[in-house]
Amino acid sequence: MLTDTHAHLCFPEFAGDLPALLERARAAGVGRIISVGTDVETTRQTIAIAAQHPGVWATAGLHPGYVPEVTMCDLKEIRVLAGDVKVVAIGETGLDYYRGDEHKQTQKDLFWAQLDLAKELRKPVVIHNRSAEVDLLEILRAHQPGFRPWGVMHCFAGDAKLAAECIELGLLISFTGILTFKNAEPLRQVAKEIGLEHVMLETDSPYLAPVPHRGKRNEPANIPDIARVLAEVKGVSVEEVARVTTGNAERLFHLS
Numbered sequence: 001m002l003t004d005t006h007a008h009l010c011f012p013e014f015a016g017d018l019p020a021l022l023e024r025a026r027a028a029g030v031g032r033i034i035s036v037g038t039d040v041e042t043t044r045q046t047i048a049i050a051a052q053h054p055g056v057w058a059t060a061g062l063h064p065g066y067v068p069e070v071t072m073c074d075l076k077e078i079r080v081l082a083g084d085v086k087v088v089a090i091g092e093t094g095l096d097y098y099r100g101d102e103h104k105q106t107q108k109d110l111f112w113a114q115l116d117l118a119k120e121l122r123k124p125v126v127i128h129n130r131s132a133e134v135d136l137l138e139i140l141r142a143h144q145p146g147f148r149p150w151g152v153m154h155c156f157a158g159d160a161k162l163a164a165e166c167i168e169l170g171l172l173i174s175f176t177g178i179l180t181f182k183n184a185e186p187l188r189q190v191a192k193e194i195g196l197e198h199v200m201l202e203t204d205s206p207y208l209a210p211v212p213h214r215g216k217r218n219e220p221a222n223i224p225d226i227a228r229v230l231a232e233v234k235g236v237s238v239e240e241v242a243r244v245t246t247g248n249a250e251r252l253f254h255l256s
Helices: 018-027 040-052 072-081 104-121 133-142 160-168 185-193 220-234 238-253
Strands: 002-007 030-035 056-060 087-096 125-130 151-153 171-175 199-201
Touching (some): 002 199, 002 220, 018 030, 018 220, 030 040, 030 220, 040 056, 087 104, 087 133, 087 238, 104 125, 104 133, 125 133, 133 160, 160 171, 160 185, 185 220, 199 220, 199 238, 220 238
Parallel strands (some): 002 030, 030 056, 056 087, 087 125, 125 151, 151 171, 171 199
């Protein structure tokens, strides 16, 4: 069984065929999906989806890319939503300076507050990083919740040094369809160096469809395509990749 540890099932791209999408995932051997909230409304929606489908879990969080639309005021509602039985993590949270750092301090405050919430609730954190590595690592180094693993570096696309530091801090590394891209040989080399016990798989659906689906809407049924590339890189079977990465997801998210 494979696990998609990061998908956005509440996004409008899936509104027309979510039951069929989930059936395709099951047929492809993807038995569990973590559906990720990015603001108060998508968190509510993804909790509702998780409540209707036994193989789906939810996260509750405020995405840094939505600042200033999301603010510290929204955190009170996220705190309440995070208490739902199907919520297994806080996030997607982190830092995103890709379009500029005008709201840098607000993002940092929001990230730190969600890290504190996760620590209080003893839930793991789903971490987003885009063009913000220095500030992100500074905050992560200062945050030690006292249990491991305590989070995942979602959609990892960094170098071996960043991967090693994340692992040292107690985080797992999650690979998307980027791992299959023709120009992603440096990332495949990073994956080759990381112990499989530190790795999870995700689609980040509806984005980042792996080869051979590039240019199409991504969905959880495509996880096997990522698993096959990782298996080739590591020199192990797809079954071993499935076993270990799903075990890592169970350990991080406390899935039963």
